[in-house]
Amino acid sequence: MSDKETPLRGLRIADFSHFIAGPFATMILADMGAEVIKIESAGTGDNFRHYPPHIGGESVPYLWVNRNKKSVALDLKTPEGRAVALDIVAKSDVVVENFSTGVMERLGLDWATLSHDNPRLIYASVSSYGRRGPYANRIGFDPVVQAESGFISMNGDPAQEPGYRAGPSVMDIATAMMTANAIQGAWIARLRTGRGQLVETTMIETAINMLGNFSLSYLATGVSPTRFGNTQATASPVGAFETATGPIYLACANDRTFQRLARDVLLDPALADDPAYATSAGRRENQQRLLSDIRARLKQQDRDTSLARMHEAGVPCGAIRTVGEAMDAPEIKELGLVSSIAHPTLGTIPNVGLPMHFSETPLAEPVAAPLLGADTDAVLRDVLGYAPERISGLREEGVFG
Known part of the structure; x- marks a missing residue:
């Protein structure tokens, strides 16, 4: 464990999770200084590898989501492997798991069993639909949950059914963020009460929250929102526009911003003075004509000129970039989000950090995701106090694969 005064220094996590929702949560905590011991299946490891x-x-997906962790490879199907896992849990503050319902119970690593011996334990269980009830055994994947939550029904071209999924695994990532927050909340509560607790997060509940205000809008009105593509139902003009040299996205949320767009960017007083566009309600009512008018004018400008004028005028806008253009963008470089870090076999690898900046307790220095089982001996020796002979014996028995 680092001596650096990071935000979560002193917190130890036994991480049984795999793929994204659990590992991204523990990586957030690891970046903030928690010691995360990732317990992987001997031989194969996290299937994300x-x-x-x-x-x-x-x-690359495994490297992305497992920074700043230690890897211990164990055969949890053996009594000896489970015994080592129990010893790690006994030395930890938090357990995180996202196995299918029933797996941790069969391994004797469930909340009821572990909390009986350690009432201070925080146990975070991540699932798709919850651990109880008729849906507890259903397998969930990010795009399926996007579909079931109504998220897909709101995305894409209004003229095309049934909508589009988000490309990145947004529900996995959002569930991870919820889980990291919940674990920190439980740890703060333990500082007051002295007791741990069971923390549960689900992908489907997270997905409903990811609908934003539209979930409550339905509950209030009984009307399901529909796809509005790149426009917006509550303000206009908002959307994607082609310039002479590439696409941009702009958002005019009020009358003042529209006036700045028309006069200072498009240099068109007649557009600014058109009575049909004088109010937000009028612009929404006449949205298609307005968008057509703006497209015609922006097509006459190059992208850099349009963006420079908009930024100077205070009109929210940005280039519609490829991933490569975004990663190379000056804003990203200025913030220092992207770096290179050492890797034990690859030399150096690229790294994308967290969007957090602390003035007094900085994030941990990034360490590349570990090789499978790379820290087994060190954890058993330094954390559990096992003698070299005992570690050698466990290895001979095949506990480490």
Whole structure:
């Protein structure tokens, strides 16, 4: 554990999770200084290690979500492997798991069992539909949950059914953020009460929250929102527009911003003075004509000129970039989000940090995701106090794969 005064220094996590929702949560906590001991299946490890693309035999998705962790490889199907896992849990403040319902119970690593011996334990269980009730055994994946929550029904071209999924695994990532917040809340509560607790998060509940205000809008009105594509139902003009040299996205949320767009960016007083566009209600009512008018004018300007004028005038806007353009953008470089970090077999690898900046307790220095089982001996020796002979014996028994 680092001596650096990070926000979560002193918090130890036994991480049994895999893929994204659990590991992203524990990576957030690890970046804030928690010691995360990732317990992986001996031989295969987290199945995310096998997802493409690979560089030098290492999975890029795995590298993305497992920074700043230690890897211990155990065969949890053996009594000896489970005994080691129990010893790690006994030395930890938090357990995180996102196995299918019933797996941790069969391993004797469930909340009821572990909390009986350690009432201070915080146990975070991440699932798709909850651990109880008729849906507890259903397998959930990010795009399926996007579909079931209504999220897909709101995305895409209004003329095309049934809508589009978000490309990134937004529900996994959002569930991870919810889980990291919940764990920190439980830890703060334990500082007051001295007791741990069971923390549960689900992908489907997170997905409903990701609908934003539209979930409550339905409950209040009984009307399901529909796709509005790149426009917006509550303000206009909002959307994607082509310039002579590339697409941009702009958002005029009020009358003053529209006036600045028309006069200072498009240099068109007649557009600004058109009575049909004088109010937000009028612009929404005449949205298609307004968008057509703006498109015609922006097509006559190059993108850099349009963006420069909008930024100077205070009109919210941005270039519609590729991922590559975004990663190379000056704003991203200025913030220092992207870096290179050492890796034990690859030399150096690129790294995308968290969007957090602390003035007094900075984030931990980034350490690349570990090789499978790379920290087994060190954890058993330094955390559990096992003698070298005992570690050698466990290895001979095949506990580490």
